[in-house]
Structures are given as C-alpha cells and as structure tokens.
Amino acid sequence: MATGRTHRPATRSRGIPEATVARLPLYLRALTALSERSVPTVSSEELAAAAGVNSAKLRKDFSYLGSYGTRGVGYDVEYLVYQISRELGLTQDWPVVIVGIGNLGAALANYGGFSARGFRVAALIDADPAMAGKPVAGMPVQHTDDLEKIISENGVSIGVIATPAGAAQQVSERLIAAGVTSILNFAPTVLSVPDGVDVRKVDLSIELQILAFHEQRKAGEEAAAAGSADADADGAPDAGAGASDGAGAGTGAAPAAALMPPAGRAAAAAARKGGPDGDVPAVMPA
Amino acid sequence: MATGRTHRPATRSRGIPEATVARLPLYLRALTALSERSVPTVSSEELAAAAGVNSAKLRKDFSYLGSYGTRGVGYDVEYLVYQISRELGLTQDWPVVIVGIGNLGAALANYGGFSARGFRVAALIDADPAMAGKPVAGMPVQHTDDLEKIISENGVSIGVIATPAGAAQQVSERLIAAGVTSILNFAPTVLSVPDGVDVRKVDLSIELQILAFHEQRKAGEEAAAAGSADADADGAPDAGAGASDGAGAGTGAAPAAALMPPAGRAAAAAARKGGPDGDVPAVMPA
DNA sequence: TTGTGTGAAACGATTCACAGCT
DNA sequence: AGCTGTGAATCGTTTCACACAA
Numbered sequence: 001m002a003t004g005r006t007h008r009p010a011t012r013s014r015g016i017p018e019a020t021v022a023r024l025p026l027y028l029r030a031l032t033a034l035s036e037r038s039v040p041t042v043s044s045e046e047l048a049a050a051a052g053v054n055s056a057k058l059r060k061d062f063s064y065l066g067s068y069g070t071r072g073v074g075y076d077v078e079y080l081v082y083q084i085s086r087e088l089g090l091t092q093d094w095p096v097v098i099v100g101i102g103n104l105g106a107a108l109a110n111y112g113g114f115s116a117r118g119f120r121v122a123a124l125i126d127a128d129p130a131m132a133g134k135p136v137a138g139m140p141v142q143h144t145d146d147l148e149k150i151i152s153e154n155g156v157s158i159g160v161i162a163t164p165a166g167a168a169q170q171v172s173e174r175l176i177a178a179g180v181t182s183i184l185n186f187a188p189t190v191l192s193v194p195d196g197v198d199v200r201k202v203d204l205s206i207e208l209q210i211l212a213f214h215e216q217r218k219a220g221e222e223a224a225a226a227g228s229a230d231a232d233a234d235g236a237p238d239a240g241a242g243a244s245d246g247a248g249a250g251t252g253a254a255p256a257a258a259l260m261p262p263a264g265r266a267a268a269a270a271a272r273k274g275g276p277d278g279d280v281p282a283v284m285p286a
Numbered sequence: 287m288a289t290g291r292t293h294r295p296a297t298r299s300r301g302i303p304e305a306t307v308a309r310l311p312l313y314l315r316a317l318t319a320l321s322e323r324s325v326p327t328v329s330s331e332e333l334a335a336a337a338g339v340n341s342a343k344l345r346k347d348f349s350y351l352g353s354y355g356t357r358g359v360g361y362d363v364e365y366l367v368y369q370i371s372r373e374l375g376l377t378q379d380w381p382v383v384i385v386g387i388g389n390l391g392a393a394l395a396n397y398g399g400f401s402a403r404g405f406r407v408a409a410l411i412d413a414d415p416a417m418a419g420k421p422v423a424g425m426p427v428q429h430t431d432d433l434e435k436i437i438s439e440n441g442v443s444i445g446v447i448a449t450p451a452g453a454a455q456q457v458s459e460r461l462i463a464a465g466v467t468s469i470l471n472f473a474p475t476v477l478s479v480p481d482g483v484d485v486r487k488v489d490l491s492i493e494l495q496i497l498a499f500h501e502q503r504k505a506g507e508e509a510a511a512a513g514s515a516d517a518d519a520d521g522a523p524d525a526g527a528g529a530s531d532g533a534g535a536g537t538g539a540a541p542a543a544a545l546m547p548p549a550g551r552a553a554a555a556a557a558r559k560g561g562p563d564g565d566v567p568a569v570m571p572a
Numbered sequence: 573t574t575g576t577g578t579g580a581a582a583c584g585a586t587t588c589a590c591a592g593c594t
Numbered sequence: 595a596g597c598t599g600t601g602a603a604t605c606g607t608t609t610c611a612c613a614c615a616a
Contacts, residue, residue: 019585025495029474043597052476055597056587063599071598072594088495089502096494103393110389113474113491118498157501158494181504182497184490188315188399190338198500200493204470205399207486208382208444209311209374211468212404214484215443216375218467305607329575341575342609349577357576357615 016087020061024084026051027058031081043074085118095122095154097180099171100163101131101141104186108162109137122154127167144171151178158182165189172199302373306347310370312337313344317367329360371404381408381440383466385457386449387417387427390472394448395423408440413453430457437464444468451475458485 030050034042044062048055062068062075068083069075085091096114098105101124108114109124124136127144134141142150150156159175161168161183168187175183182198185191188206191199316336320328330348334341348354348361354369355361371377382400384391387410394400395410410422413430420427428436436442445461447454447469454473461469468484471477474492477485 017585021499022492022496024499025489025492026476028495030476045597050476052478054587056589057585059598060586060600067599069598070594071592072596074597087499089498090495092502094494094498094501103396104390107389107393108490111490114494117491117495119491119494158497182501184493184497190312190316190336192338196504198497200497202488202490202493203311204394204397204488205403205405206308206311207470207488208380208400208405209314209376209403210308211444211470211484211486212375212380213307213310213373215380215468216378218482303607331575340609342611343607345576346578346608353577355576358574359616360575 016064020064021088023051023053023057023061024088026053027061028081028084028088028090031077031084034077035081039077041070041074041076044069047075090118093118093120094158095120095156096158096160097121097123097125097147097150097154097156097175098160098162099125099144099147099175100161100167100187101126101136102162102164105162106136108160108186109139119158122156123150125150127163144174147174148178151175151180156180158184160184160186161191162186302350306350307374309337309339309343309347310374312339313347314367314370314374314376317363317370320363321367325363327356327360327362330355333361376404379404379406380444381406381442382444382446383407383409383411383433383436383440383442383461384446384448385411385430385433385461386447386453386473387412387422388448388450391448392422394446394472395425405444408442409436411436413449430460433460434464437461437466442466444470446470446472447477448472 027047030047031042033050034047042050044055044059048058051058059069062080065083065087068080096119098108098121101109105124105126109121114121121137121139124139124141125144125147126132126141129143131141132143151159157180159172159180159182161171161175163171165187168185168189169191172183172185172191172193176193176197181196183191183193183200185199185201186203188203193199313333316333317328319336320333328336330341330345334344337344345355348366351369351373354366382405384394384407387395391410391412395407400407407423407425410425410427411430411433412418412427415429417427418429437445443466445458445466445468447457447461449457451473454471454475455477458469458471458477458479462479462483467482469477469479469486471485471487472489474489479485
C-alpha cells in the first residue's frame with residue numbers, strides 16, 4: 001500500500017464507472033434495434049425498459065458520457081448510437097483470435113454477431129495438428145506453433161481462449177507475450193496475468209451453480225411457507241449449531257446430519273460424487 | 287406488483303450477499319483441486335490466491351456460511367468442499383434442459399463439467415423438425431412441441447436457452463409456464479420474466495465490447511503518455527475533444543466544447559457499419 | 573504464535589427527488 | 595408540461611485492522 005500506487009496504477013483515473021461500462025453494450029443493443037425501426041428519439045423511461053434497467057440508472061449512466069439528451073424530449077437515437085459506439089471503441093475494428101477450436105471454439109467462430117460490430121475474427125488457432133488447415137466457419141484453422149506470428153502480423157490485441165482448462169494458463173501467457181492485452185476466457189480456470197492485461201471470464205458452470213443456489217432457496221422457502229412452524233424455518237443465522245442452514249434441506253433431507261463437527265472427514269468424502277469429477281472438461285470448457 | 291410483499295419477497299431475507307454467492311463456485315473449484323491433491327487444510331491466504339481473490343474477502347465470505355475454519359490453522363479442505371456444495375445446492379441433482387441445439391447448444395450439450403457437478407442434461411430441445419431424433423452428445427434431440435411434457439415429466443426447474451435472439455422470449459415463456467424457475471440465457475436479448483424467476487445472462491458480444499472499451503483506453507493512455515499533450519490522442523473521430531471529462535463534471539461549468547449539438551445525424555449515420563448488422567445472430571447467439 | 577472471524581471504515585453503485593432546460 | 599441531469603441519501607461490497615481462539 002505505502003508503495004506509491006500499487007497495481008493497476010491510475011487505470012481507473014478519468015472515469016466512467018465499471019458498472020456503467022458494463023451496461024453500455026446493453027443500451028447500444030436496444031438503441032440499434034430502435035434505429036432499425038427508424039425511431040428518432042427515446043425517453044430514458046422507454047430506453048430503460050428496453051434495456052431492462054431502471055430509468056434513473058440509465059440517466060446517471062449517460063451523464064457520465066456527457067449531456068447527450070434534450071430536456072423535455074429525450075435522446076436522439078442515432079446520435080446516441082454513435083456516441084456509445086465511439087465510447088466503447090467500436091468505431092475502429094478489433095481483430096480477434098480464437099484459441100481452441102473444439103465444440104465451443106467452433107461455435108464462437110460461427111457466431112454472426114461477432115463480426116457484426118467492430119470485431120473481426122482474424123484467426124482460429126488449435127493445438128491439434130489434425131485440425132490444421134481444416135476450415136471452420138469458412139476459415140482454415142492454424143496451428144499453435146504460429147500463434148506469435150499470427151498475433152503480431154494481424155495486430156491482434158484481444159484473444160479468446162476456448163481451450164480445455166489445463167491449457168488455458170499457458171495459452172494466455174503466449175498470447176500476452178505476443179502482444180495481446182485483453183482476454184476473454186471460456187476455460188474454467190483462474191488465469192493469472194500481469195498488470196495491464198484485462199481478463200474477462202465466461203463460465204457456464206459457475207452460472208449454473210449460482211442459479212442452483214437460488215433455486216434451492218426457493219424450494220426451501222416454499223417448504224417453510226407450506227410447512228408451518230418448523231423449528232428453524234427462518235431462524236437466525238446465529239453462529240450456533242445447525243440453525244444456519246434452514247433453507248438448505250429443502251425436500252426432506254435431515255438437517256441434523258448435514259452439520260457436523262469440522263472433523264467429519266468421512267461424511268465430507270462421501271458427499272463428493274465418486275465419479276470422474278476431473279477439473280478439466282472434455283473439450284468444451286465454459 | 288406491489289401487492290403485499292413487493293417483488294422478490296423476502297428472498298434476500300436471511301442472507302448471504304449476492305456477491306458472495308457468485309464467488310462460492312470459484313472457491314469450490316479451487317478446493318476441489320486441492321482435495322484431489324489430497325491437501326488436508328488451507329489457509330485463507332493460500333485459498334484466496336488459488337481462487338484469484340484477496341484473503342480478507344474470502345474470510346468475510348466464509349463468515350457468512352458459518353465458522354468453518356480453525357484459528358491458527360486454516361480450513362479443512364474436505365469439510366469446506368462439502369459445506370459449500372451443500373450451500374450451493376449441489377448435493378442434490380438438477381435436471382436441466384437445453385433449448386436451441388445449434389452450434390452453441392451442441393457445444394453446451396457436450397460440455398463435460400456439466401454433469402460433473404449436480405447438473406444433469408435431461409433433454410435437448412430444438413424447433414427444427416429436421417433435428418428431431420438426431421443424436422447430439424449421445425442424446426436424441428426432441429422437438430419443441432413436447433417442451434411442456436419434457437419439463438414436467440423430468441421435474442426440470444432450470445432451463446438453458448441457446449436459441450437465436452428472436453425466439454428467446456417466447457421460449458422463456460413456455461419454459462416458465464411449464465414450471466421452470468431459473469433460466470440461463472445465451473441469446474442476446476433481455477428476457478422479461480415474472481417475479482420469482484431468476485435469469486442469468488451470458489453474452490459474448492457484451493463481454494467483447496467491455497474489453498474493447500478498456501483496450502481503447504489503454505491505447506489512449508499509452509499515446510497520451512508517449513506523445514505529450516495531444517488533444518485527441520485516442521483517435522476519437524468525432525470532435526468530442528472530451529478528453530478530460532472530469533469525473534462527474536461536478537462543478538457545473540460543463541466543458542461545452544466537448545459536446546456538439548445533439549443534432550449531428552449525419553455523423554451518427556456514417557458511424558454505423560452499413561453491413562448486415564442484424565440483431566439476430568445466425569444460429570449461435572451468445 | 574498463527575491465522576480466523578468480525579466490527580468498523582472506506583468505497584462504489586443505486587436510488588431518490590428535484591432544479592433547470594426545452 | 596415534460597424529461598433530462600445531478601446533488602444527496604441509501605444501500606451493498608470491499609478493505610482494514612485487531613481481538614480472540616487454537
């Protein structure tokens with residue numbers, strides 16, 4: 001801390017809040033749709049509805065970009081489309097490479113909306129020699145050996161990793177060494193990268209687990225609601241013994257058994273599926 | 287809407303913060319890896335590093351689950367794996383349907399890690415009659431007509447939408463009517479769903495746009511650093527000299543020059559690629 | 573002595589509510 | 595009369611820093 005500015009120096013310096021940046025693409029999509037229907041202006045209320053946020057948030061977001069609206073009227077659709085595109089850097093185009101052409105990589109390569117905006121798939125790269133030369137989405141797959149050359153010749157700064165988890169870290173290192181500074185990672189691993197490199201993660205299994213959590217809670221509440229006064233229906237999360245997992249049990253599992261002294265190794269082991277749980281997904285990570 | 291308990295009743299009642307929930311799967315993955323290497327205990331410091339977060343955050347997160355650690359020692363790996371799995375609802379299994387078996391849907395169906403945890407693909411559904419019966423990932427694709435039957439017979443509560451954007455809203459409505467209460471949406475649209483239904487979105491194009499934003503900023507900073515005080519170093523084609531936009535522009539006195547009159551239609555039109563920008567991706571949404 | 577668990581401070585994002593422009 | 599733009603209030607998350615248990 002005391003050491004001057006620590007990692008990620010002044011990156012956040014002049015700035016649009018991260019949460020706002022993450023919503024700009026959403027607004028842009030809604031605006032593009034309006035633009036296609038030749039709608040000339042929108043109110044914050046309408047646009048917010050189309051983007052699935054509330055209008056106060058949208059107005060605040062736009063206020064970070066400048067004053068692009070007209071009081072009493074709304075926003076000029078075309079003008080906003082342009083301003084947001086520019087702010088996001090979509091007025092220039094970004095060559096992108098996809099590394100790992102398995103099921104997912106191929107799906108990504110075929111994704112239309114990819115090239116629709118400023119993005120252009122510059123190359124498809126895979127480690128399997130058998131893939132080399134094979135056309136995927138009308139483009140020949142190239143071998144990993146040429147990764148560095150491809151990156152530099154095409155001026156690629158954004159890489160998409162769709163390899164198995166085990167290969168991801170190494171691939172990211174090669175990409176970065178070759179000049180890539182932004183990575184979209186579909187492999188289920190935490191990538192460690194140097195400062196100045198941005199990584200965004202897309203992880204199917206994490207998303208499902210989050211849904212499962214809420215789903216389970218719904219079931220618990222339902223049961224609690226239906227099942228009258230149960231000891232710890234909504235109990236305090238008190239540090240004490242079992243209370244803290246009321247919702248968990250849901251359908252009939254005995255809550256008592258669930259909690260045990262932090263020494264119950266046996267139960268814990270039993271709980272894990274004995275199956276081929278491998279951390280590395282077959283070929284399609286996400 | 288405001289009838290009695292407003293939307294999302296007491297869902298958040300006794301609660302683990304959402305941000306914490308979103309990190310539990312990350313911890314779980316790191317712990318599973320340790321477990322496989324038969325590591326008996328970890329400190330918050332080590333585990334945090336493996337999960338890519340800082341240790342204070344991790345300890346705070348775990349504190350919401352209960353006191354599962356041992357002071358002076360650390361956390362018992364197996365025990366924590368079990369507790370987190372249980373908290374996330376992964377000790378039961380969740381039948382899932384995937385709707386839209388295009389490139390992406392097929393990739394998802396083939397995803398190994400899917401079934402690895404509590405999730406099981408109960409059915410693959412597609413609207414194309416030509417797909418019906420065809421095996422994907424060792425499973426016959428079924429026709430949309432049978433969607434309701436499939437959902438109820440299998441007790442499915444989680445649905446994955448991998449259809450083109452145009453079909454997503456309708457598919458979500460049918461899923462929900464049939465009993466699904468959690469949706470993972472890969473189609474690039476905002477789904478509107480009733481209260482009590484959870485939706486999570488995975489959107490490739492949004493992720494790329496966020497990266498592009500940061501990428502552009504990096505380029506700008508670099509140029510600014512290298513090339514003295516150049517007005518529009520960041521290649522903004524527009525007159526928007528908005529370089530220093532002072533966070534908040536707080537002190538009134540808007541840098542008027544930065545913004546041209548909200549009437550510049552021409553520029554806006556020019557900015558949009560004339561190409562086939564269609565909002566609906568070919569077959570693979572994400 | 574070590575490393576967890578947690579109040580309290582700091583920070584960031586969202587929402588409120590209204591002044592001010594059109 | 596209407597709708598944006600934005601200070602101020604609120605809420606949620608992260609970080610700090612240290613008491614306390616092993």
